[in-house]
Amino acid sequence: MAVSPRSSRLLAPLSGRRIFVVEDEYFLADDISRTFRALGADVAGPVGDLEDALRILHDGSILDAAVLDVNIRNEMIFPIARELKARNVHFMFTTGFDRITISPEFQDVPLLEKPIDLPAMAHRLAALIAEPQS
Numbered sequence: 001m002a003v004s005p006r007s008s009r010l011l012a013p014l015s016g017r018r019i020f021v022v023e024d025e026y027f028l029a030d031d032i033s034r035t036f037r038a039l040g041a042d043v044a045g046p047v048g049d050l051e052d053a054l055r056i057l058h059d060g061s062i063l064d065a066a067v068l069d070v071n072i073r074n075e076m077i078f079p080i081a082r083e084l085k086a087r088n089v090h091f092m093f094t095t096g097f098d099r100i101t102i103s104p105e106f107q108d109v110p111l112l113e114k115p116i117d118l119p120a121m122a123h124r125l126a127a128l129i130a131e132p133q134s
Helices: 005-011 026-038 050-057 078-086 118-130
Strands: 018-022 042-047 065-069 090-095 111-113
Touching (some): 018 026, 018 050, 050 078, 065 078
Parallel strands (some): 065 090
């Protein structure tokens, strides 16, 4: 039985997508990556510091979306977020902090508070990718 592209997208909603993961909590980063891969994604990273994040951001590869921890080793992720926004790459934030820590320029970016429901996050990211960029 052939699988239609639509049903394939339901079974693996991130299939064929390259998702950038920036998270400094090792086990959470690993869990996010495993979840995304199980849903068909190619994962860029995960990386746990801004220097490595910038390296991936500038390696010339295509990124379809990103999940960014707001606070990476006591540094705010906003320089990475600004560049993703300039490139029209969908992204969402994760944090253990309040939304008030988010720069006003990113108030429209989805924010998931830790602890995170990983399958729900992956499906929300897939829906975000499906939205047209403004």
